[in-house]
Amino acid sequence: MPKPEDHLALAIQLALENVQTRKGRPFGAVLVKDGQVVATGVNTVLSTHDPTAHAELEAIRAAARTQRTPQLEGHVMYASGHPCPMCLAAMYLAGIRQVYYAYSNEDGEAYGLSMSRLYAELAKPLSAQSMQLKYLPLRPAGQDPYEAWRQINL
Numbered sequence: 001m002p003k004p005e006d007h008l009a010l011a012i013q014l015a016l017e018n019v020q021t022r023k024g025r026p027f028g029a030v031l032v033k034d035g036q037v038v039a040t041g042v043n044t045v046l047s048t049h050d051p052t053a054h055a056e057l058e059a060i061r062a063a064a065r066t067q068r069t070p071q072l073e074g075h076v077m078y079a080s081g082h083p084c085p086m087c088l089a090a091m092y093l094a095g096i097r098q099v100y101y102a103y104s105n106e107d108g109e110a111y112g113l114s115m116s117r118l119y120a121e122l123a124k125p126l127s128a129q130s131m132q133l134k135y136l137p138l139r140p141a142g143q144d145p146y147e148a149w150r151q152i153n154l
Contacts, residue, residue, distance in 0.1 A: 001035050007078040008102050010037070015055070015080040018042040025113065029055035030078040031063050031096075038075060039063035055079065056087035060094055071095050081108060084115040085122055 007030045014028025027043035041058025045051055056079055064070050073095035077083075081103045083091070091099060105114040126133055 002032075004076075004078070004100050007032050007037070007076075008080075008100050010040070011055075011078045011080045012102055014040055014042050018044075018055075023047050024053075026080065027055040028080045029059040031059040031072070031075050032078065033072075033075045039066065052086065054084065054087050056083055057090055060090055060096075064094070073097075076100070081113065082115065085118060 011028040011030045014030070015026045016028075018024050018028060019026045024043040024046045029041045030037055031039045031041075039059045039062035041055045041060075041062060043055045044053040044058065056077060059077070060072065063072055063075065071094065075094075075096050077091055077096050077099045079087075079099065079101040082101050082105045083099060088099075091097075103113075105116045105119070108114040109116065121129055
């Protein structure tokens with residue numbers, strides 16, 4: 001049975017190969033269930049121009065498609081680097097509750113690969129954050145999308 005270190009080593013190898021092939025930033029992720037690799041992902045932000053194409057999200061997307069479910073309870077994420085807030089949120093949404101990572105934000109700081117500033121920004125109250133988030137309760141005439149969802153999912 002593989003150990004956590006084995007899966008983490010694979011995530012690091014994926015990150016290294018991703019850099020060597022110039023496909024993206026040095027991040028790899030391995031999603032495991034019951035000791036078996038279910039999906040892997042690498043950061044493709046630079047090659048796809050997609051700011052959400054992080055290694056962890058790519059692994060989650062691949063697993064969700066393969067398993068035909070957005071719920072990945074019981075899966076464990078192994079990431080080469082400290083997951084960013086977006087990736088952590090996606091893991092929460094998917095039901096992933098265990099994550100291992102090899103490189104910290106502090107490790108990545110000297111290389112411009114730290115998310116420490118983003119974490120600090122998100123720790124501020126919404127009113128103090130640099131992005132303006134405004135509630136505008138618009139309810140056009142016609143069927144409400146939330147009500148339509150409730151009706152379909154009764």
